[in-house]
Amino acid sequence: MKHNFDNLNLIFDKYPKTQESLIAVLQDIQKEYQYLPCEALEQTSEVLDVPLSKVFSVSTFYNSFSLTAKGDKVIKICTGTACHIRGAKLLQDQLENHLSIKAGETTEDMKFTLEVVACVGACAMAPVVVVGEKYHGSVKVSKVKKLVKAK
Amino acid sequence: MTIKNVKDLNKIRKTSLATQKKHPKKVLVCCGTGCIANGALKIVDSVRDGLEKRNLKDVTVEILKETGCHGFCELGPLVIIEPQETFYTKVKPKHIEDILDKSFLDNEVIEPLLFTNPVDGSKITKYNDISFFKHQQRIALRNLGKISAHDMNEYIGVDGYQALAKVLFEMTPDEVIGEVTKSGLRGRGGGGFSAGRKWKICKDIKADKHYVICNGDEGDPGAFMDRSIMEGDPHGVLEGMMIAAYAIGAKEGYIYVRDEYPLAVKHLEKAILDCERTGLLGENILGSDFSFTIKIARGAGAFVCGESSALMKSVAGEVGEPRAKYVRSVVKGLYDEPTVLNNVETLVNVPTIIRKGADWYSSIGTKKSTGTQVFSLVGKVRNTGLIEVPMGITLREIIFDIGGGILDDRPFKAVQTGGPSGGCIPESMLDLPVDFDSLTEVGSMMGSGGLIVMDDKTCIVDIAKYFLEFLVEESCGKCTPCCEGLYQLLKIVERICAGKGVEADIEKMERLSENIMLGSLCGLGKSGPNPLMSTLKYFKDEYIAHIKDKKCPAGVCPELITYEILDNCTGCMACIPACGYDAIEGKKKEVHVITQDKCTKCGACYAVCNFDSILVS
Numbered sequence: 001m002k003h004n005f006d007n008l009n010l011i012f013d014k015y016p017k018t019q020e021s022l023i024a025v026l027q028d029i030q031k032e033y034q035y036l037p038c039e040a041l042e043q044t045s046e047v048l049d050v051p052l053s054k055v056f057s058v059s060t061f062y063n064s065f066s067l068t069a070k071g072d073k074v075i076k077i078c079t080g081t082a083c084h085i086r087g088a089k090l091l092q093d094q095l096e097n098h099l100s101i102k103a104g105e106t107t108e109d110m111k112f113t114l115e116v117v118a119c120v121g122a123c124a125m126a127p128v129v130v131v132g133e134k135y136h137g138s139v140k141v142s143k144v145k146k147l148v149k150a151k
Numbered sequence: 152m153t154i155k156n157v158k159d160l161n162k163i164r165k166t167s168l169a170t171q172k173k174h175p176k177k178v179l180v181c182c183g184t185g186c187i188a189n190g191a192l193k194i195v196d197s198v199r200d201g202l203e204k205r206n207l208k209d210v211t212v213e214i215l216k217e218t219g220c221h222g223f224c225e226l227g228p229l230v231i232i233e234p235q236e237t238f239y240t241k242v243k244p245k246h247i248e249d250i251l252d253k254s255f256l257d258n259e260v261i262e263p264l265l266f267t268n269p270v271d272g273s274k275i276t277k278y279n280d281i282s283f284f285k286h287q288q289r290i291a292l293r294n295l296g297k298i299s300a301h302d303m304n305e306y307i308g309v310d311g312y313q314a315l316a317k318v319l320f321e322m323t324p325d326e327v328i329g330e331v332t333k334s335g336l337r338g339r340g341g342g343g344f345s346a347g348r349k350w351k352i353c354k355d356i357k358a359d360k361h362y363v364i365c366n367g368d369e370g371d372p373g374a375f376m377d378r379s380i381m382e383g384d385p386h387g388v389l390e391g392m393m394i395a396a397y398a399i400g401a402k403e404g405y406i407y408v409r410d411e412y413p414l415a416v417k418h419l420e421k422a423i424l425d426c427e428r429t430g431l432l433g434e435n436i437l438g439s440d441f442s443f444t445i446k447i448a449r450g451a452g453a454f455v456c457g458e459s460s461a462l463m464k465s466v467a468g469e470v471g472e473p474r475a476k477y478v479r480s481v482v483k484g485l486y487d488e489p490t491v492l493n494n495v496e497t498l499v500n501v502p503t504i505i506r507k508g509a510d511w512y513s514s515i516g517t518k519k520s521t522g523t524q525v526f527s528l529v530g531k532v533r534n535t536g537l538i539e540v541p542m543g544i545t546l547r548e549i550i551f552d553i554g555g556g557i558l559d560d561r562p563f564k565a566v567q568t569g570g571p572s573g574g575c576i577p578e579s580m581l582d583l584p585v586d587f588d589s590l591t592e593v594g595s596m597m598g599s600g601g602l603i604v605m606d607d608k609t610c611i612v613d614i615a616k617y618f619l620e621f622l623v624e625e626s627c628g629k630c631t632p633c634c635e636g637l638y639q640l641l642k643i644v645e646r647i648c649a650g651k652g653v654e655a656d657i658e659k660m661e662r663l664s665e666n667i668m669l670g671s672l673c674g675l676g677k678s679g680p681n682p683l684m685s686t687l688k689y690f691k692d693e694y695i696a697h698i699k700d701k702k703c704p705a706g707v708c709p710e711l712i713t714y715e716i717l718d719n720c721t722g723c724m725a726c727i728p729a730c731g732y733d734a735i736e737g738k739k740k741e742v743h744v745i746t747q748d749k750c751t752k753c754g755a756c757y758a759v760c761n762f763d764s765i766l767v768s
């Protein structure tokens with residue numbers, strides 16, 4: 001995939017050029033491109049003066065970072081304890097089935113990425129599914145298909 | 152305006168109070184994550200439009216308050232009309248016209264939007280008459296749902312930053328530490344270590360720099376109190392940090408916030424910016440010698456980063472692996488300097504303790520666990536949400552009086568406390584007074600305060616498997632006992648769930664657990680076997696049922712159950728499209744049939760059937 005990396009400098013400019021900024025910079029890159037493109041990691045290493053190996057180890061250690069491109073819409077199924085007890089597994093099963101992908105994968109047309117996350121902090125409304133930035137609470141099996149359509 | 156000294160601070164307080172007095176009539180809209188998910192922002196817009204229509208545009212700020220979380224998220228969006236304290240639930244934009252005309256401008260109540268008492272079906276008008284709120288005592292959550300979450304002046308109006316002024320001008324750092332120690336405040340992040348004592352150890356170490364870090368990582372799945380506090384009372388957290396910093400002599404502080412909490416980050420950023428602009432953060436705060444700055448460090452989705460040494464590595468931009476604890480992080484923490492790390496809830500209690508005194512605080516709760524504790528009461532309980540209660544209250548009071556009992560009146564089975572480091576507590580112990588020590592005694596933990604209620608449809612072995620899966624996924628991989636040991640435990644439990652367990656597995660798991668607890672590097676591994684051990688202790692029968700009888704009494708473990716359709720099936724055809732595996736056949740108004748070879752036991756048919764026609768056995 002081809003990206004325009006001009007925006008990277010805007011990200012770098014926001015932070016002091018030290019290792020302390022590494023996670024914040026990676027988060028901003030992840031937000032911009034939905035994943036961490038290789039070239040962006042190389043530039044980060046250069047600008048922050050942190051070895052590329054270190055940048056890579058941080059990128060792979062933390063769950064929020066992804067080294068592969070994600071779909072247009074990321075669907076996060078909460079599998080935290082409260083949601084687990086109220087049927088998150090069934091929702092995961094339904095969504096996986098409906099999109100014909102497993103959690104952690106992206107549909108071939110790059111429209112959806114399905115992820116699981118342990119608690120999004122809205123436990124009182126379990127089970128919770130987050131589509132893009134929108135939280136859906138008390139999700140029922142009958143609502144699953146609509147979630148995927150929801151713009 | 153800048154706040155150069157205490158006089159300036161009090162001026163703002165006075166103005167804020169005068170405004171409150173002038174506008175007693177208010178519309179409070181809960182804007183916590185839960186209510187926003189339910190559409191609270193649209194409610195805010197509708198109220199704003201409605202006020203404009205009624206020529207009240209100039210005083211919108213005084214009337215309309217976007218508050219932090221009330222805790223009763225399930226019934227959101229919540230709207231409260233002050234001063235009557237009328238409490239409306241599940242409000243939609245179309246209700247706003249009515250609410251403004253009748254309830255806000257006039258004194259009527261709108262019955263259909265009131266809370267329905269689940270016990271007798273009666274309607275309850277006032278916030279404080281609802282049993283969910285009635286039994287609470289709010290110290291950490293004092294400002295949540297009361298003031299606009301992102302308005303510094305309002306925080307100052309409710310005595311905000313008065314405790315800071317008090318410590319800066321009336322108390323020495325040692326006196327502050329003395330007061331916090333005397334209050335008995337214990338860390339709310341899990342360990343329950345005395346906050347005052349931690350501060351004292353840190354202060355007494357000579358070093359170039361000291362740091363204060365607020366732990367907002369909140370990794371326990373099922374707990375969301377820190378999130379709500381950071382979102383709803385960011386200034387309370389900052390003030391707590393400033394007092395801690397003054398006490399130990401720190402000039403720099405960090406708040407480590409979980410990546411999944413964007414709204415908390417936003418509100419904290421705004422609060423910090425407001426403080427920097429007015430001079431409440433920076434050099435010579437309030438004209439004193441005290442200088443302090445706070446930075447936000449965002450986590451990146453690793454549970455282990457809630458652990459102190461891992462967290463500090465993460466703040467420094469490194470991989471968050473814990474280190475051995477022969478040198479504690481309070482001695483050698485961030486960048487090897489002495490560091491105080493406290494949980495969000497611990498810190499937000501500090502300003503009130505300073506203002507009202509240690510004796511007042513220690514009069515609440517029990518002797519060894521003073522004050523209150525915030526719990527997130529979730530799972531199979533009727534009223535789910537965030538509550539704050541005095542320590543020493545019993546689990547029964549929490550679950551049945553505040554929580555209103557079990558969902559759908561099913562039998563209670565267990566309550567899980569302490570997250571992945573805690574355990575499951577059975578019905579026979581419901582009268583246990585909840586505090587740090589009593590929970591540890593019965594093999595669980597206070598942890599961050601998650602209370603996850605389970606009914607007879609929750610499989611205990613599945614829960615043990617769930618926590619092991621979580622821990623295996625989150626184990627950082629640095630030490631073998633945790634990384635490999637937990638994995639082996641998981642494999643055994645998976646086998647049991649699949650009906651392939653043998654009796655000797657139980658002893659094997661016990662032995663392995665002991666070794667993991669002894670040999671692991673950090674708290675994740677040390678307490679990792681807790682959920683398994685506690686369920687083995689209190690629910691051995693259920694393990695035996697899985698192992699010997701090859702049955703899952705709760706009807707959860709797929710390999711041990713079957714789904715059947717009973718003769719009372721009305722032939723409504725709802726389950727046919729719900730099944731993702733084409734396992735159900737049937738015609739309209741005829742009893743449907745499940746093809747067992749195709750059935751994956753996912754439970755979708757059970758979830759959509761309205762006639763109790765699906766039998767799980």
Ligand SMILES: Cc1cc2nc3c(=O)[nH]c(=O)nc-3n(C[C@H](O)[C@H](O)[C@H](O)COP(=O)(O)O)c2cc1C
Nearest residue numbers: 338339340366369370457458459493494497674675
């Ligand atoms: C694996 C692990 C995860 C932890 N997660 C958190 C957390 O999410 N939030 C928290 O405040 N403390 C967490 N802790 C506890 C912290 O290490 C530390 O004890 C606490 O933040 C100290 O603050 P307190 O004394 O105010 O409780 C965790 C500990 C371990 C071992």
Ligand code: FES
Nearest residue numbers: 078080083122123
């Ligand atoms: S467990 Fe799902 S939001 Fe907390």
